[in-house]
Amino acid sequence: MAFALLSLTAARAQQANIFASELKASAVSADNDVEFTYTLNADAKALSIKVSNGETFEVTSVGDLTKGSHTVTKRLTLPTAVGNYTWSITAEGSPNYAAEPVKVSDDAAHLGFHALRGLVVDNSFESPFFGRIYATEGNEDVVAAGIRATNDGVYIYNAALQDVTNQGDNAYTGGVIWGLSGSANSGASPFRVSTAPDGRVFVADWSDTHSGIWLLDPANPSADLKPVFAGTRDTRGVVSTSGIGTHGSVSHCYIEGVGANTKLYTFDEDLGLSSGVSGNIYRYDIGNLDAPWTAAPSELIYNDAANGNLQQNGNSCISPDGRGGWWISQYRSEDINPAIPSLIHYNGTSVDFVSAADAAGVLVSSHQGGMALNEDKSLIALSSSGNVKIFDITFDGTGKPTIALKYKIDTPFGDFTFSVALDKADNIYVGGNAKAFEVFALPKDDNSFTTPAPKSQPVSVTQEITGLRTVVAGDVRIVCKGDQITIISGSPVQSVKFFDLQGRTIAAKQGIAASDCSIPAPEKGIYIVETMTEGVRNVQKIVVH
Secondary structure, eight states: OOOOOOOSOOOOOOOOOOOEEEEEEESSTTTTEEEEEESSSOOSSSEEEEEESOOOEEEOOOOOOOOEEEEEEEESSOOOSEEEEEEEEEEEEOBBBOOOOOOOOOGGGGGEEEEEEEEOOOOOOTTTTOOOOEEEEEEETTTOOOOOOOEEEEEEEESOOOOOOOOOTOOOOOOOOOOOSSSSSTTTTSSSEEOOSSSOOOEOOOOSSOEEEEEEETTSSSSSOOBBBBEEEOOSSSEETEEEEEOOEEEEEEEOOOOGGOOOEEESSSSTTSSSSOOOOEEOOOOOOOSSBOOOOEEEETTTTGGTSSOOOOOEEEEOOSSOOOOEEBBBOOOOOOOOOOOEEEEESSSSEGGGGTTOHHHHHHHHEEEEETSOOOOEEEOOSSSSEEEEEEEOTTTTTEEEEEEEOOOOOEEETEEEEEOTTTTEEEEEEEEEEEEEOOBBBOOOEEOOOTTTSSSEEOOOOOOSSSSEEEEEEEEEEEEEEEEEEEEEEEEEEEEEETOOOEEEEEEEEEEEEEEOSSEEEEEEEEEEEEEEEEEEEEEOO
16 A cells, blocks of 8 residues: 655644634623633634524624634624523634644743653543643653753643643642652653543553552642542552452543543553453443542453453553544554554454554554544554654445554654644644653644534523514514614504503504504614504514614
């Protein structure tokens, strides 16, 4: 199979694939002034807010187009009743004509890490923190020249790569004593990081003496982290309660569902419940996690012993394929042994792809085992020695996958690229040792993106809006335009009366006998309009702005 190898050898100025993130809306006046808040990851050429009341849309152009966080206030004029309505922001960036990925981040000091282990982007539209980036420092005592003084824990950025919580160089530790230099924890505690659909952050620990997963609340990151598991830990990192194994050292996890339906999937190096062989995927139906989990896993999803004991390193990542199966990476210095490959695909029943046996893959190596898929699961990115390789994924008629090299991104991390992540707009994030993490824009024909606001952030209409628009009742339409109100009817109009909310007559016109008539609009306010058409009484409410 032919492929194009596009190597990035030098960074050049280029705009990121644009998107708006962290959308919030709040009513600020009785006149339906709404405050919209959003963050742009790049400068925009144009930006619009679209509000929907079901079938009708109001599109408002927005003037704040620069990279970063903004708040604008707009008055709604869309005819609609009191209630909550959906909305979205569409951002348009400069065209991206590059034929290969290009670096779009700088090497700012606040992006630097001595030993970056985890890197993830919140890609859930329903999360109030959509677009945020989380990174973990895993070995604070390994000092590199030119890198800021970090400590073990979690660092948070917005989509514009800003220190959004003003934490500076201090990690959020959550009251957890992470790895110590020279101990079994060193360099693996904390390890990789994942986000849930509701925005919560799950931090995995791959060490033997501190194994587990901790839960960080992004709305209050300085609070104590919540342990996902509890029990007694042995020297291998396996935790059990009353002799029942719960988990071992976890290098990566994945979360689906919200509330009572939340499910946690882990790649576990040590826990071999049914086989005695490690390197399995387990599912935990944690729900709301009212208390730490102390039972056996809910289900063994991938049994490595039953599939040939392919996972022998433990430094791995997992990702669902969108078809009911899983991709599983593994740290390999050379991808030449099909018995211990860099990458496998498990279709839910059996392993149907092994990278070392697939010549088209050209993996060569997968140093540190970093892996991520894009939104539609058509691309898979894998860390390697001095680069990240990005592959196209195709499935044949039987559901068997093939990967083909599409891009290669050179990175400064050498053999220590631990994590890769992709956002919904097709930017890729790469992190490792002794450098600032980097962001690259993948080639994209149309540099525009529409972000829907989460259901928790609706546009709230506090006063019925009908003035200066068309109001319909039966076959009578009231059109407000400028200082005139026009009555249009399918039958001759005999009379029109305007009443205020106290029932007083404000204006009236009798003996019209026409299907189209205009009268001066009353002053700003809410009115009841009564029209008589061939003896039929129509009553409507309007608001004149």
